[in-house]
Amino acid sequence: MATVGVLTGGGDCPGLNAVIRAIVKAAEQRYGWSVKGIVDSFEGLIRGSELRDMSSRTIRGILPLGGTVLHSSNKGNPFTYQVTKNGKTTIEDVSDQVLANVEKLGLDALIAIGGDGTNRIAHRLYKKGLAVVGVPKTIDNDLCATDVTFGFNSAVTTAMECLDKLHPTAASHHRVMVVEVMGRYTGWIALESGLAGGADVILIPEIPYDIDTVTHKLMERAKLGAGFSIVVVAEGARPTGGDVEVVAEGGPGKGLERLGGAGQRLAECIIERTDLNVRVTVLGHIQRGGSPSAYDRNLATRFGAKAMGLVNKGRFGEMVCLSGQEVTSVPIAEAIADYKWVPLDSGPVLTAEAIGINLGR
């Protein structure tokens, strides 16, 4: 029986376990492959760690769970791997070691579930001969080559539920609630959670915001007796003329991520210009966690079954994706070309402005 290894890379994302489960079930029930789990993403392959047997029995109950039973790691890029020997740290290319370990561990193919970074690594390994299939993953929904990624709907749902909680508080206390949501480069989460959560202002990285149109909107609402406003701001949103200031996750050295930069900065600007009563909430990591939504469980399950189908057909170098309502596949190379920005003439953007939501422009 042929054997496929599975790994999960990059940041956390609701639905990873649903993909893993679907791969295992499809391998067992349909394709007759055996599945092995690789722990800690490419790090596990670099170390050549022992694999985990994956079967219907071992994956029982993981469908509704957040996180990934295979764990993840941000450190294991085999092309730029940090090696410490005799107290000296160097950056080395250990990709040959990965290929050797894949063979040594008896893997006939690999499914790599991850975001931009993971798929880039998968692509480079594929060009070196690895039989690999990619599954896209990001809560940010910013991978081109797929209309939607699993995890996104769950993140939007979590953010919307928080907005639902903040709404009556804002109204009761006549407040402007500034809510920072995830989205370093793109505004998908901000836009969709803001629409769903009844935001009055939504600020996204794709539209540098004019602070004066924002405060004008807030003052207008105050004048009309609304007495409160909800402002959703993506962590990558910035004012016109503002610098692009983005701190990579984990940052350099041991530094902590900065908390809520975009939300805090915006709130300060509003306070400087108005006498409104402003509060900031930074949703942070809860957007990456929790049980996946129905939409995401189904998309992830379809992605997993499709990936196993591609493996079975030997269609390596491809990545599964959603196109319209169909799950299909594209060359990984296409998938990692660029971010998928929010198109400024797309349905949600036009709808937002039609119902009077201010986008800072």
Add this chain to the structure above:
Amino acid sequence: MATVGVLTGGGDCPGLNAVIRAIVKAAEQRYGWSVKGIVDSFEGLIRGSELRDMSSRTIRGILPLGGTVLHSSNKGNPFTYQVTKNGKTTIEDVSDQVLANVEKLGLDALIAIGGDGTNRIAHRLYKKGLAVVGVPKTIDNDLCATDVTFGFNSAVTTAMECLDKLHPTAASHHRVMVVEVMGRYTGWIALESGLAGGADVILIPEIPYDIDTVTHKLMERAKLGAGFSIVVVAEGARPTGGDVEVVAEGGPGKGLERLGGAGQRLAECIIERTDLNVRVTVLGHIQRGGSPSAYDRNLATRFGAKAMGLVNKGRFGEMVCLSGQEVTSVPIAEAIADYKWVPLDSGPVLTAEAIGINLGR
């Protein structure tokens, strides 16, 4: 300022208030129309009841609410209206009265939000000269002419959450849980909630089920030590050779709906054939209620804004719809042609079978 009336017809569906809100906001912020609410669907137009002023202020806070602030009614079909005079009840066509009332009430156009029935009425009134735009609504997702209807994702989510609750109970007590979900004619809710909720068997109206393949699957799981199973059955599912036995909502006369016919019948069949420990749960009306999901709020909001845009352009006789990722419109006539059945070669069906879910065939 021109005035548009809005009504909601048919069964309950999460997202109705989000549509109403988007219509009002788009009318106010973008198109310069005034909006009036018609209470109790076409019944309100037949009676010529007083209209409700709808403004940003009156609709505040309704986005997350289930139900419809405009109420609904199943009785008000103006073409077959039940009239009781002098103790005698007759069925009459009062559609002219509706047209007259629309004029008397000062409405320049109408937006009808509803399912199959509501859109059929809207279409007939349109052919008689009413300036009407339709918005499709059904938790069952069975309207052709739109890829997805709002309310469906919320119903699937509610059903999935119930399955999540039943799963550990089934596992702890070695039980077969038969769960009946909505879907008189189509299996969309059963299929998507079953996939998302980890069902082992999913039975839908589109596939008359062979009870022996079902019990075979359940016995196989018992033998393999799983010790429990989850069976999701649509209320319209029936065994091969079984009669199509569907009771219309509300039923004839004053009769109560029968509770859980499909689930109960299936459970009895399983018990006759096996010694498995079976329990039935009928989810019922909770699937129609609750706060709409993020997906549905956004789809409903886009539908509402689009409907107001169609009204403003004078594109009457059309119904808004989702095609791929785009909100667009079609003639209402197309929309009411037939049910949208689950295609047996669609992605979710193929995925279900690839991961070993039994569909009764």
Add this chain to the structure above:
Amino acid sequence: MATVGVLTGGGDCPGLNAVIRAIVKAAEQRYGWSVKGIVDSFEGLIRGSELRDMSSRTIRGILPLGGTVLHSSNKGNPFTYQVTKNGKTTIEDVSDQVLANVEKLGLDALIAIGGDGTNRIAHRLYKKGLAVVGVPKTIDNDLCATDVTFGFNSAVTTAMECLDKLHPTAASHHRVMVVEVMGRYTGWIALESGLAGGADVILIPEIPYDIDTVTHKLMERAKLGAGFSIVVVAEGARPTGGDVEVVAEGGPGKGLERLGGAGQRLAECIIERTDLNVRVTVLGHIQRGGSPSAYDRNLATRFGAKAMGLVNKGRFGEMVCLSGQEVTSVPIAEAIADYKWVPLDSGPVLTAEAIGINLGR
């Protein structure tokens, strides 16, 4: 190191895993005992099945899970055990076998987590010399000797969330929603979920209901323009003069439980007497499932830690309980004396009537 065995008996109840986890953690971190899991309740002890090692590692992640990782069984009463030999079935007392197995398996003590039935068995075994401590468990909250049981708040929460979903549907469609909740003998769930879910009528086993006062209340609401009502009825509620008709869980032979008897009967009575638009929903097993509420996780955790403390002190024959805000213990004998009925002059009952809720009297 001394060893304690743990088992879970009876119906499902959110919080069982939280008790198990607290026992294991307290044994490990505080008391220096080793913990073994007994699978399938007393059935496991009768068969003398292999025990499961329980440690911080094996119980990781179970706190939020419904169900019980040790599984349960309704069949294993050692005093009336059904034995089938040579095709003949007899009822035997195998309690000596249990005591022998406890010794053979190397258990120095036992913690039995369960309801009325489980604690009765524990008590009888204790009198025969078993070193056993009890932990009360029932979603029905009907065990005397403890102010509250874990699982109850979760069940009330689930029922309330369903009522929240049904409320707008009832209001939108001018309906009377009859909602049957659990409670064969006592009305705790009905009373507390009805209060929390905004019920207009709450019917409990402790108060045989006068159907005329119920329909009077419903008609009065209709007259005042409320146009809808929510009626919560415990499965054990019955009309005045009605027979006490209670079907034991699982019933005799292989029969299915009857679905929604109390709710269905009540709805029929309302329909006979009024022209109201009535719908029935039977919440069923979802009330037993799902992730335990914060209240229940904490109560269960306190119960588990306390039980392990009692074991360590050799206080056998006792059952942990909540008294006011304190977790303490009582002799098991006291705990199984009688049901804890809803006192008709208690705070929740008086509050319900003060705010105009009809209790059928």
Add this chain to the structure above:
Amino acid sequence: MATVGVLTGGGDCPGLNAVIRAIVKAAEQRYGWSVKGIVDSFEGLIRGSELRDMSSRTIRGILPLGGTVLHSSNKGNPFTYQVTKNGKTTIEDVSDQVLANVEKLGLDALIAIGGDGTNRIAHRLYKKGLAVVGVPKTIDNDLCATDVTFGFNSAVTTAMECLDKLHPTAASHHRVMVVEVMGRYTGWIALESGLAGGADVILIPEIPYDIDTVTHKLMERAKLGAGFSIVVVAEGARPTGGDVEVVAEGGPGKGLERLGGAGQRLAECIIERTDLNVRVTVLGHIQRGGSPSAYDRNLATRFGAKAMGLVNKGRFGEMVCLSGQEVTSVPIAEAIADYKWVPLDSGPVLTAEAIGINLGR
């Protein structure tokens, strides 16, 4: 018919609308009083603003809503009211104006729902002759004279749900998650949400924490292969020897509240001392929002009905409270004497330590 006014003061708290609803329903159904709503707390009485008619009809649907339909205000202390005349701002005692307005508005009595501050004002007005009854309100559960306050269970539930989301993320990525929850002066929310959410370390204001015992616990878990930890820290927690540094809500002048001081400081200390992978999440205002839990709705409803009963009996100067399982009342004077600290030998604290949770001591 006599008339009672109702106001809600202080910060937001789930359950306020449930209290209001119970007062209105009890007044209408039981006591024969008319109820008027005072908008914006004491501010509304100072301004003598128009009152709102409150009836079953106007309060329909508010039971599950967060916030308060009567709005709140932090500015309206009539004893130290900020008055701006001719560009000059002074602090004045306008309590006589409040008493005069109460009479002018035709109020025979007042129910003040609020926290420490609101009850202090109510008490001083009572001593000046106002017929006032108090209802305690705080999510922090830190009011002495009542065993539990409504809002607390909801806040704990929200925090626990966030911990549930963060748990798998922490585990998947081998992280220490530092989660800051509300609690400036007391640790109730941190303790109960930490217990319910499976925290490994819980730091509360009542126990200044020794950073070395905290990092020791975290390193020990890392060594034992747990690979991740959850640390819950109250916003008022501080290290031993640390300064008591608490910023009042809203702060002086127009300043923003500082985000996540306690969590950020703790994370930095852990990073300085270990090589653990640390992330901070600050839950913030979402803990004050959202639909009240079943527990809180029922406690709030009982408080509201009881308050109306006290008004009807003329028992002014009293505040309703929970004692054990009974709702009763105490003189307001007793209620505002001091904070209710977490007793260090209470059940939850002892349980936490018994199961190995580190409390920083």
